[in-house]
Amino acid sequence: MTETQAVRLLNEQDRSAQKWVYERYSPLMFSVCRRYLSRREDAEEALVSGFYKVFTQIGSFGGLGSFEGWIRRIMVNEALMMLRKNEPLSFPGEEKMPADDPDHFSIEAELSARDILELIEKLPPGYRTVFNLYVLEGYKHHEIAETLGVSINTSKSQLILAKERLRQLLRDKGIV
Amino acid sequence: MPDIFDFFKENESKLQEQPPKQLWDKLEQKLESDKRRKRRRNIRFLQLNAVALMLLVLLFAAALLWYFTRAHEKRSEIAPVYKTMNDE
Numbered sequence: 001m002t003e004t005q006a007v008r009l010l011n012e013q014d015r016s017a018q019k020w021v022y023e024r025y026s027p028l029m030f031s032v033c034r035r036y037l038s039r040r041e042d043a044e045e046a047l048v049s050g051f052y053k054v055f056t057q058i059g060s061f062g063g064l065g066s067f068e069g070w071i072r073r074i075m076v077n078e079a080l081m082m083l084r085k086n087e088p089l090s091f092p093g094e095e096k097m098p099a100d101d102p103d104h105f106s107i108e109a110e111l112s113a114r115d116i117l118e119l120i121e122k123l124p125p126g127y128r129t130v131f132n133l134y135v136l137e138g139y140k141h142h143e144i145a146e147t148l149g150v151s152i153n154t155s156k157s158q159l160i161l162a163k164e165r166l167r168q169l170l171r172d173k174g175i176v
Numbered sequence: 177m178p179d180i181f182d183f184f185k186e187n188e189s190k191l192q193e194q195p196p197k198q199l200w201d202k203l204e205q206k207l208e209s210d211k212r213r214k215r216r217r218n219i220r221f222l223q224l225n226a227v228a229l230m231l232l233v234l235l236f237a238a239a240l241l242w243y244f245t246r247a248h249e250k251r252s253e254i255a256p257v258y259k260t261m262n263d264e
Binding site for chain 2: 013015018019022026027028030031034035044047048051052055056111112113116117120131135136163166167170
């Protein structure tokens with residue numbers, strides 16, 4: 001089955017096409033949800049409700065952009081909704097703008113997926129959310145500010161602080 | 177030298193993880209119950225339409241009955257007067 005065929009069949013609520021799409025994209029989308037939500041059960045719930053929206057609101061996919069990108073945006077929104085439901089997002093240190101030091105490090109060891117996820121999970125929710133949106137989803141600061149309802153400066157400062165924390169965590173692990 | 181963020185970007189694909197198998201079953205159940213709910217809603221809609229149609233038919237029949245009864249009554253009222261006038 002091709003993606004175009006699958007999208008056409010999804011419009012008819014075809015179960016085999018839904019399964020095909022789920023099997024193809026769920027590993028990537030689960031990792032997206034996992035990066036935002038530290039509790040595995042929350043990530044699972046976000047994944048299910050995200051795919052439910054994909055299948056029931058397929059009519060709103062215009063077919064012009066990337067299908068994967070469309071699914072991914074739905075998953076990010078689901079994860080953010082879940083995050084807000086659990087606890088209001090706080091952004092420590094949002095008032096001051098820290099200096100963004102250039103990186104002087106090189107990774108000296110191969111990191112496993114578990115290690116990388118653990119590093120991301122160790123970030124406070126505010127840092128982690130901005131880091132995910134900026135670094136891994138490719139959002140701009142003004143888009144992050146709009147999505148999270150914060151100022152552009154808050155988005156920038158959270159990102160710098162996230163970088164600093166990650167650098168520290170890598171140092172602690174003896175990786176850099 | 178790569179930026180620390182580049183490291184995470186490059187390694188993002190490593191994070192892909194197969195979700196637990198039962199999640200598909202959960203999703204399928206949700207979709208199935210949605211389908212059932214929609215089917216029930218459609219049946220209810222059809223039932224309501226059928227009842228509305230029946231009421232309309234009954235109303236129409238009642239209106240016709242009333243119209244013809246009244247027409248008949250009028251004819252029976254005119255007929256004796258006409259007969260009396262002719263007799264005179």
